Amino acid sequence: MSAETTRKRGIEARAALLDLMPRQEEAARRRLAELVENVAAKRPPTTSFSRFWILGSLQAKVTCAYLAYWLRSRWADAEERERLKSETHLKAALELLGTMGYLRGAVMKLGQMLATFPDALPDEFARLLPALHFEAPPMHYAMVREVFLDEFGKEPHELFASFGKEAFAAASLGQVHRARLHTGELVAVKIQYPGIARTIESDLKNLRLLMQPMRLGEDWGNVVAKLAEVERVLLAETDYLAEASFAQTVRDSFTPGEGIVIPRVYHDYSTRRVLTTEHLEGVHLEEFLDSAPSQEMRDRYTYLMTVATMRMLYRTHWLLADPNPGNYIFMPDGRLGLVDFGCTRQLSEEEWQMQVEVEDALLRRDEEEMERLVVKASLYDSAEQMGRERLELIGRVIRWQLEPWLSDGIFDFGDEDFFRRGMDAMIEVTRKGFMRGMPVHIWTTRFILGARGVVYRLKGRCDFQEIYRRESGRGGEESTMTSRNEASPPPEGEGQGGGR
Amino acid sequence: MRISEQAKQLCRARILEKAAELFAARGFDQTTTRDIALAVGVAAGTMFNYFPSKETMAMTMVNEALAQGREEFLTRLDGGESLEEELFLLIGTELRRLRPLRPFLGPVLERSLSPFPRKSVCPEGETARQEHLECVRQIMLRHGFVTTPEDVAGTIYWSLYLGILASWTGDQSDNQESSRALIDYAIRTFVQMISGAHRGGDHVR
Numbered sequence: 086m087s088a089e090t091t092r093k094r095g096i097e098a099r100a101a102l103l104d105l106m107p108r109q110e111e112a113a114r115r116r117l118a119e120l121v122e123n124v125a126a127k128r129p130p131t132t133s134f135s136r137f138w139i140l141g142s143l144q145a146k147v148t149c150a151y152l153a154y155w156l157r158s159r160w161a162d163a164e165e166r167e168r169l170k171s172e173t174h175l176k177a178a179l180e181l182l183g184t185m186g187y188l189r190g191a192v193m194k195l196g197q198m199l200a201t202f203p204d205a206l207p208d209e210f211a212r213l214l215p216a217l218h219f220e221a222p223p224m225h226y227a228m229v230r231e232v233f234l235d236e237f238g239k240e241p242h243e244l245f246a247s248f249g250k251e252a253f254a255a256a257s258l259g260q261v262h263r264a265r266l267h268t269g270e271l272v273a274v275k276i277q278y279p280g281i282a283r284t285i286e287s288d289l290k291n292l293r294l295l296m297q298p299m300r301l302g303e304d305w306g307n308v309v310a311k312l313a314e315v316e317r318v319l320l321a322e323t324d325y326l327a328e329a330s331f332a333q334t335v336r337d338s339f340t341p342g343e344g345i346v347i348p349r350v351y352h353d354y355s356t357r358r359v360l361t362t363e364h365l366e367g368v369h370l371e372e373f374l375d376s377a378p379s380q381e382m383r384d385r386y387t388y389l390m391t392v393a394t395m396r397m398l399y400r401t402h403w404l405l406a407d408p409n410p411g412n413y414i415f416m417p418d419g420r421l422g423l424v425d426f427g428c429t430r431q432l433s434e435e436e437w438q439m440q441v442e443v444e445d446a447l448l449r450r451d452e453e454e455m456e457r458l459v460v461k462a463s464l465y466d467s468a469e470q471m472g473r474e475r476l477e478l479i480g481r482v483i484r485w486q487l488e489p490w491l492s493d494g495i496f497d498f499g500d501e502d503f504f505r506r507g508m509d510a511m512i513e514v515t516r517k518g519f520m521r522g523m524p525v526h527i528w529t530t531r532f533i534l535g536a537r538g539v540v541y542r543l544k545g546r547c548d549f550q551e552i553y554r555r556e557s558g559r560g561g562e563e564s565t566m567t568s569r570n571e572a573s574p575p576p577e578g579e580g581q582g583g584g585r
Numbered sequence: 586m587r588i589s590e591q592a593k594q595l596c597r598a599r600i601l602e603k604a605a606e607l608f609a610a611r612g613f614d615q616t617t618t619r620d621i622a623l624a625v626g627v628a629a630g631t632m633f634n635y636f637p638s639k640e641t642m643a644m645t646m647v648n649e650a651l652a653q654g655r656e657e658f659l660t661r662l663d664g665g666e667s668l669e670e671e672l673f674l675l676i677g678t679e680l681r682r683l684r685p686l687r688p689f690l691g692p693v694l695e696r697s698l699s700p701f702p703r704k705s706v707c708p709e710g711e712t713a714r715q716e717h718l719e720c721v722r723q724i725m726l727r728h729g730f731v732t733t734p735e736d737v738a739g740t741i742y743w744s745l746y747l748g749i750l751a752s753w754t755g756d757q758s759d760n761q762e763s764s765r766a767l768i769d770y771a772i773r774t775f776v777q778m779i780s781g782a783h784r785g786g787d788h789v790r
Contacts, residue, residue, distance in 0.1 A: 222769075224769075225667065225669060225670045225673065226666075226670060227666060227669075227670035227671070227673040227674040227677065228673060228765070228769060230661075230674070230677075231673075231674075231677040231765060232765075234681065235759075235760040235762070278766065279760075279762035279763070279765040279766050280758055280762045280763040280764075280765060280766040281766075283758060283763055284766070
């Protein structure tokens with residue numbers, strides 16, 4: 086690469102970074118961009134550890150930019166001295182991001198979670214959301230063999246009829262290999278990177294220590310609670326046996342005719358660190374979109390995704406806490422495959438009650454009750470204590486999240502205006518630093534944003550309310566839970582308001 | 586009376602076996618040569634004919650385990666491994682063989698393999714070093730790198746290897762999986778360093 090090209094690339098990277106920063110206050114913006122860039126560009130002593138070096142990838146830079154953006158909102162109005170102090174902390178934070186957990190542990194996820202949302206266009210935003218999933222470093226086959234010896238006392242080629250040495254997909258904590266059982270079935274074998282749980286623990290501990298002096302004010306207690314929540318969910322994700330059991334529960338809640346496929350778990354080939362499931366043929370979102378699918382297909386998959394997530398929510402009170410396009414398999418026969426149930430969160434009785442109360446208030450269009458619930462969810466005692474501005478803004482986000490619940494007929498998730506409104510509200514919330522809330526809302530927000538990002542890109546539509554009524558058994562005159570099992574996706578083109 | 590070579594071998598094996606049991610049960614430092622002689626049922630003087638010290642006993646066990654590990658390592662190769670993978674496999678296989686000795690290995694390795702100058706060099710420790718490095722040299726040769734145990738690369742490799750051993754002997758995680766990540770990292774560091782190449786590979790997608 087010539088020096089000129091390198092220089093140009095540098096400028097482009099800089100511009101991309103700047104784009105991710107808040108647009109007001111030019112000077113602060115530039116300084117932050119420089120800071121992020123300097124730390125990001127700094128090479129580790131061993132020159133080219135790009136795979137381990139968290140700041141080495143664009144993805145990581147974006148995460149850093151997010152984090153910077155979020156932290157920045159903390160001192161937007163501070164005095165110069167305060168700013169400099171905060172900047173020092175920020176610099177330390179970014180450097181820590183680079184060195185802590187060369188395993189690229191929880192930080193990537195944290196970056197996204199604490200993260201805020203840039204002034205991106207809806208399309209960019211929809212792409213960014215899922216691009217930010219953290220990954221364990223890749224394992225070569227020698228490592229995989231050692232993991233198998235520890236887990237099964239056997240080598241992969243002894244356990245399986247055949248085993249792909251190269252991974253075919255990344256998973257958040259490891260990677261996935263194709264294999265064939267001696268009985269002939271093609272399977273997907275997810276293998277966890279050794280010791281990742283400890284990395285998550287130590288990374289979060291470091292992050293807590295590091296954030297301590299940043300004086301996050303009255304919300305500090307809430308930040309600590311959220312970090313604990315994140316740690317709990319991430320650590321739960323390291324137990325593949327728990328995931329296997331959850332996948333089985335989900336699988337049992339669908340019938341073959343519904344067009345939704347949850348891969349079967351092969352328990353004899355699964356342990357806490359290795360999970361073997363049926364391999365589903367199909368493509369991921371990108372590839373599906375590249376095939377220029379018809380509106381009917383887009384709608385069909387939107388329908389199936391909605392049914393699938395609602396079934397999980399209303400039947401088991403579980404959220405896919407970390408939905409990303411890789412979880413969806415667009416199968417050649419038009420069925421939807423759902424894979425990877427690692428990062429999930431079950432709502433507690435109290436949290437579920439809250440969900441029910443919000444839905445009730447929403448469907449009754451009881452504004453007073455809605456306000457009470459928004460205050461409660463934000464962990465305030467009263468609307469006065471919460472403050473008008475915060476109440477209005479948080480209310481706006483929650484109402485946007487619930488908008489499909491109130492819309493009759495076909496809901497268009499591809500509507501740019503709808504998507505933009507939601508993102509704008511989220512950006513505003515973050516800009517104001519209104520982060521306080523029940524820890525579980527980290528996941529409900531991710532759940533909704535992740536799913537909305539996918540259906541927005543799908544440009545898909547479905548009769549959301551009808552699905553809601555059927556799956557929840559609530560909110561309508563006819564509670565048709567009993568007929569659920571006969572439900573099948575709408576035949577292509579049926580009553581969908583004319584495809585493009 | 587002269588005892589047969591076979592009887593000698595049996596006695597030697599029995600000493601090692603009893604010593605391993607005692608080391609594991611009481612700890613290396615808490616076990617005396619007298620304890621071992623008592624357990625074996627031989628006079629202390631007889632035992633010294635076989636092993637001059639308990640360090641020698643422990644390092645003999647270590648060397649035997651490492652040698653078995655290296656032998657097994659060669660049978661596990663399929664020829665398609667990268668340099669990183671071969672080194673990873675070598676260390677992984679050796680450590681698996683060392684695993685039964687792990688409970689008392691810390692102080693033994695610290696004393697016998699220390700790179701710092703010492704008054705008395707443990708000959709078995711030196712053997713362990715030489716044999717391991719020779720195996721590494723062969724692996725590197727297969728991948729186009731020429732090195733001797735005494736050059737900079739050899740020294741750096743040995744430091745990383747000792748770091749791995751130190752971490753592994755004290756590793757409380759299941760199957761010492763934390764050390765597995767460390768081995769991976771250490772080997773990548775080493776290979777990156779000696780090749781000076783901008784490799785690294787992105788994560789599969």
